[in-house]
Amino acid sequence: MxxxxxxxxxxxxxxxxxxxxxxxxxxxxxxxxxxxxxxxxxxxxxxxxxxxxxxxxxxxxxxxxxxxxxxxxxxxxxxxxxxxxxxxxxxxxxxxxxxxxxxxxxxxxxxxxxxxxxxxxxxxxxxxxxxxxxxxxxxxxxxxxxxxxxxxxxxxxxxxxxxxxxxxxxxxxxxxxxxxxxxxxxxxxxxxxxxMGPALLESGTDLTLVGASYTTTQCLEVADALRQQGVSCDVIDLRVINPLDCGLVARSVEKTGRLLVVDGGWSTCGLAGEVIAQAAERVPLGAWKSSPRRVTLPDAPAPSAGNLEDAYYPQASGIEAIARACLAAC
Missing domain, CATH: 3.40.50.970 (Thiamin diphosphate (ThDP)-binding fold, Pyr/PP domains)
Incomplete structure (x- = not known):
């Protein structure tokens, strides 16, 4: 090594x-x-x-x-x-x-x-x-x-x-x-x-976290924070987004009942929405414990000022808050 x-x-x-x-x-x-x-x-x-x-x-x-x-x-x-x-x-x-x-x-x-x-x-x-x-x-x-x-x-x-x-x-x-x-x-x-296809980086039972590239590292950070609170997560790294294979995501959601996708692009017509759509098509309605959620960039061009960048780009703390909302939903 x-x-x-x-x-x-x-x-x-x-x-x-x-x-x-x-x-x-x-x-x-x-x-x-x-x-x-x-x-x-x-x-x-x-x-x-x-x-x-x-x-x-x-x-x-x-x-x-x-x-x-x-x-x-x-x-x-x-x-x-x-x-x-x-x-x-x-x-x-x-x-x-x-x-x-x-x-x-x-x-x-x-x-x-x-x-x-x-x-x-x-x-x-x-x-x-x-x-x-x-x-x-x-x-x-x-x-x-x-x-x-x-x-x-x-x-x-x-x-x-x-x-x-x-x-x-x-x-x-x-x-x-x-x-x-x-x-x-x-x-x-x-x-x-x-x-080469999607990879399961961590295994859990409560929530499925999905990312690609940098957002995968954010998913791992959130999973680590949630683990300290007694919550275990599947963390899936998509790796290849065309052709996109969401089979692993669907199988994970059938186990956890919850899905949060984190994407470094915008929401409208974006990667996160496609992952959620494919999961919704494959996972039976009865398996869902909460509505799927996504974290993306705001639908606006990136700002130049540093303080606005801090608000524009999703941070692990904000992703964790949305993850906890998924876990709290019935």
Missing amino acids: TTTTYGDAIRLGFDYLLSRHPEVFVMGQGLWSPWYVGNSMTDLEKKFGTDRVIDTPVSESACTGAAIGASLYGYRPIVVHPRMDFMLYCMDAIVNQAAKWSSTFGGQAHPAVTIRGVINRGGEQGSQHSQALHAWFAHIPGLRVVMPATVADARDMLIAAVLCDDPVLYIDDRWLYGRTAEIAPIATPPLPLHL
Whole structure:
């Protein structure tokens, strides 16, 4: 076992891929700068060369389109967008091209491109640098979307995404970069992406808590606080949000009778609502002990002022209060 951080685990994933797969290369803005990508790519350009770790001009659309084209010629490119907000410039390439090619050409073309989108919130960056747009991409058939929450998944899901023959959106959150954990060596061979699904991180009988990426860590924090009060929770990390598998969530709710979903996006047409809808479709009415609840961002753009950010982003204490309301309902 090795102790490492979330950000360093991403770097380990890049190192593994670049070392063993000559068809892999990385391109994007600021890849040689910790200001853009933290410690997740430190010195990779020195180890593997600037022809494989390419710091590009500022053109999200051009970089993404070029990577998709390269993937159709046998490469496995990784495009890095240090802020998800500016992936909006390349929506046509992702939604109308990468996600559609396999279906359009009867499975004869597979754009094995990985698009890394970084959620970079807080720090008074304002509404145009703070968005988590994962629900948008999870809506698109043909595009796999993963959101690793744990240190091990940060490494292993990156490897699985790049070795997958489908286009994959890999979303990581800067708020997770400093988290530390012990991780095992990379499996031989690495676990393929289609075998990765939701994970039960903690087991309990009173409440089902569901999160993805950073909100999974908040669910674990809330579960720990509730445990001190004699309440046990199932904590489920979704990990993959397209295709979304809510079977584990439904089975958990049949046991606990209560569901609280925590999502880092907005409520309307969001991930939390989809999880609740799928659970409602699968779990018999008689199994519910209280109405399902969700915690999301307010339906407003992110503020710039630090004191308003504290109120805008859900905190563990507020999530715990809603969890207690679920437990109190009959």
